[in-house]
Amino acid sequence: MLGSKRFQWTFGIVCIVGALFAYRRINTVFEAEAPKVSLQQWWGDGEKPEDWTAYVKNSSEIITNKLVFPDSTIDELRQRLNRTLRLTESMSPDFRNGFNTQELLNIVDYWRDNYMPRWREREVFMWQFNHFTTEIQGLRMHFLHLMVYDENKVGKHHYPVLLLHGWPSSIREFYPLIHKLHQTHPDKKNEYIFNVVVPSIPGFAWSQGTSRAGLGPVQVAVIMRNLMLRLGYRKFLIQGGGFGSxxxxxxxxxxxxxxxxxxxxxxxxxxGRSVIKGILNALKPNFFFRDGFEEMFPHWEVIKRLIEETGYYHLQATKPDTVGAVLSDNPVGLAAYILEKWSSLTNKDYKNSSNGGLRKRFKLDALLDNVMIYYLTNSITTSSRIFAEHHSTEQRELHMDSVPTDVPTGCARFKHDLIHFPDNQLKDKYRNLIHSTFYKDGGHFVALEMPTLLYTDFIAFVKKVEKFSKLK
Incomplete structure (x- = not known):
């Protein structure tokens, strides 16, 4: 018996020593070099041009666009919304089993009878910013571009910023934030003003998807960087959430x-090291986190929520075209699928509400604007494919999470988002994590939900970048 206890203690000590050694050494094992990626990879439908220089010269035109859909398209949607819906009644009066049937009927009624008669007004609303398209690496790219006039730059800190949305979001999420970043008549108290670029990610909205396999987040990053260079921005700031992050x-x-x-x-x-730290964080959060922040990381609850809320993610990472086949030409199904995520990823407790809490933080017009963008551009299939590409063997073999990032980095956590990573994990990758904040409110789509708070956090980060990089 005594020998057995001695063995257990010895084995435990060996495990602890081994774990500490692995913890200290795991960076050298898993730290990877930045992969070599093509800056000219072709994603268009035809063959790649033999003379790349001539192609870039001929395709680099930036065209101003207005988002106009013909009356026939809008009339067809009205007819679809007028159809009698054969929906199965929900088993519970809330969102615990998904989108509540009665609330979906309420939204369809509003969409058909209130929103659609004002559709041309909504188009004008979305025209308020300058829309452009250009061709990059064979794909038509859509983006907003707001530039600061010279007279507004006087006395201001002036930088370009690239805003990147995720799924099931779009450029529409950023509209309130754009107004704060790009002020046509800046407040004298405001030190900062920005040239703002907001692209639709390839396959989303008006940005063309590809018929070729392999367009994952790394390749999209190349396209986004090439877009910024085309617009004349050699150096710029980035803000992103979801897949935009x-x-x-x-x-x-x-x-x-x-x-x-x-x-x-x-x-x-x-x-690997982050996973080890995650386990330690879960076991003893009070030891690792600053006072007051440990409550944001109840890791076992996070795991439970991830299991409950990521079924869509697994489906789109494995069968995105099936999702697309079901939702294309199905406006009601598309609205339910997209808006359910806007509910569950904004606040986990909204599932206990009969209306999914959608109107607590968002205006229904704004949510339907986003749904309309997906529907009218028929981009649900091409947008869903980024999940599958992200988890492809080719993408995983690039080991991007193990490549250190030395660019000054700022991370803002909003309590009700799906997952959070504390500093002791993030610093393994972001070696210059100069800005770290935690907020006891807000969810996944914070750019639309709480734009003032996100803007304030971003400005605080920019000030730290200036000091860190000595930009002033």
């Missing part, structure tokens, strides 16, 4: 010479 992180990692700073409201890192 993944793409933004890749730009900062692969092209540090072009990125002044990277700010995200969904910083993540999945490496």
């Amino acid at each position: 993944v793409i933004g992180s890749h730009i900062a990692t692969l092209f540090p010479e072009n990125v002044l700073g990277y700010h995200s409201n969904l910083c993540t890192v999945f490496t």
Whole structure:
């Protein structure tokens, strides 16, 4: 019996020593070099041009666009919304089993009878910013571009910023934030003013998807960087959430010479060392976290929520075309699928509400604007494919999470988002994590939900970038 206890103690000590050694050494094992990626990879439908220089010269025109859909398209949607819906009644009066049937009927009624008669007004609303398209690497790219006039630059700190959305979001999420970043008549108290670029990610909205396999977040990062260079921005700031955070992180990692700073409201890192730290964080959060922040990281609850809320993610990472086949030409199904995520990823407790809490933080017009963008551009299939590409063997073999990022980085965590990573994990990748904040409110789509708070956090980050990089 005594020998057995001695063996257990000895074995335990060996395990602890081994774990400490692995913890200290795991960076040398898993730290990877930045992969070599093509800056000219072709994604168009035809063959890649033999004379690349001539192609770039001939395709680099930037065209002003207005988002106009013909009456026939809008009339067809009205007819679809007028159809009698054969929906199965929900088993519970809330969102615990998904989108509540009665609330979906309420939204369809509003969409058909209130929103659609005002559709041309909504078009005008979305025209308020300058829309452009250009061709990059064979794909038509859509983006907003707001520039500051010379007279407004006087006495201001002036930088370009690239805003990157995720799924199931679009450029529409950023509209309130754009107004704060790009002020046509800046307040004298406001030190900062920005040239703002907001692209639709390839395959989303008016940005063309590809018929070729392999367009993952790394390749999208190349396209986004090439877009910024085409617009004349050799150095710029980045802000992103959702898949925008993944793409933004890749730009900062692969092209540090072009990125002044990277700010995200969904910083993540999945490496061996990060996993070990995550386990330790879960076991003893009070030891690792600053006072008051440990309550944001109840890791066992996070795991439970991840299992409950990521079924869509697994489906789109494995069968995106099936999702697309079901939702294309199905406006009601598309609305339910998209808006359910806007409910569950904004606040986990909204599932206990009969209306999913959608109208607590968002105006229904804004949510339907986003749904309309997906529906009218028929982009649900091409947008869903980024999940599958992100988890492809080719993408995983690039080991991007293990490539250190030395660009000044800022991470803002909002309590009700799906997942959070504390500093002791993030610093394994983001070696210059100069800005780290935690907020006891807000969810996944914070740019639309709480734009003032996100703007304030971003400005605080920019000030730290200036000091860190001595930009002043």
